[in-house]
Amino acid sequence: MSALIQGLLWAGLAISSMSIAHASNEHAVALDKAKISVLDQASLQRGADMYAQYCMGCHSLKYVRVNRAAKDLGWTAEEGVGHFQYLRGGKGKPTDMIETTLNPVTAKTAFGTVPPDLSLEARLRGTDWLYTFLRSYERTADGKVINHLFSGVAMPYVLEGLQTSLPAREFDAKVADLVNFLDYAAEPAKPKRLMLGWWVLGFLMILVVLTYLLKQEFWRDVKTQA
Numbered sequence: 001m002s003a004l005i006q007g008l009l010w011a012g013l014a015i016s017s018m019s020i021a022h023a024s025n026e027h028a029v030a031l032d033k034a035k036i037s038v039l040d041q042a043s044l045q046r047g048a049d050m051y052a053q054y055c056m057g058c059h060s061l062k063y064v065r066v067n068r069a070a071k072d073l074g075w076t077a078e079e080g081v082g083h084f085q086y087l088r089g090g091k092g093k094p095t096d097m098i099e100t101t102l103n104p105v106t107a108k109t110a111f112g113t114v115p116p117d118l119s120l121e122a123r124l125r126g127t128d129w130l131y132t133f134l135r136s137y138e139r140t141a142d143g144k145v146i147n148h149l150f151s152g153v154a155m156p157y158v159l160e161g162l163q164t165s166l167p168a169r170e171f172d173a174k175v176a177d178l179v180n181f182l183d184y185a186a187e188p189a190k191p192k193r194l195m196l197g198w199w200v201l202g203f204l205m206i207l208v209v210l211t212y213l214l215k216q217e218f219w220r221d222v223k224t225q226a
């Protein structure tokens, strides 16, 4: 009998350790938490500038329009063109989509693959993945570039200059802003949706107070009649 129990216990242990091993194998490295909020407009603005400066040379955000993003980030449409068309010397229309300056044919020859559109990337991979990915590049002693999270990645170490010139905390903060902006881009209605949640809660609070006062009012009559 005890042998049977012991056997069952061992089997249970084996299964649970298998699932732990599986969980940790899911990603090459553990993901770091991106502490971001799309309600932080200043962070979104800094992230948009990071994007225009470091990512737009290869990646598009083809589902995001310049004037819409500008409005959500607290810029005028013209300011939006200036920020998002940074690589085009600030030239473009407010109604343009946020498009890369890279030609896909050149990209294919240079990287062997066309850099994917990043409009939905934050939803596809998640913000923690993005935050970890962008901070997982390293140049090895023999000069080769590796990414600990995405082995064999075709994307160059584009933030190398930034990462090697800034203290880790400042670099992390810049990457967090960038990831925040990509999170916004993946769901431009998110800031409004979150704000709406707070409005609804506020409304419900007021309603609770009014309902309570109403109840007091009704019962006052009942009590005086009794």
Ligand code: HEC
Binding pocket: 051, 054, 055, 056, 057, 058, 059, 111, 113, 114, 115, 116, 118, 121, 124, 125, 130, 133, 134, 152, 153, 154, 155, 156, 158, 159, 178
């Ligand atoms: C010099 C061109 C270039 C620049 C600049 C660049 N990327 Fe990339 N990126 C690529 C290429 C090429 C790939 C495809 C990698 C692959 O599939 O191996 C890629 C892939 C990615 C991926 C992974 C997509 C996926 O889910 O497989 C993410 C995320 C990404 N880039 C984000 C960024 C961000 C954020 C920036 C700005 C800091 C940036 N990239 C700048 C070329 C670039």
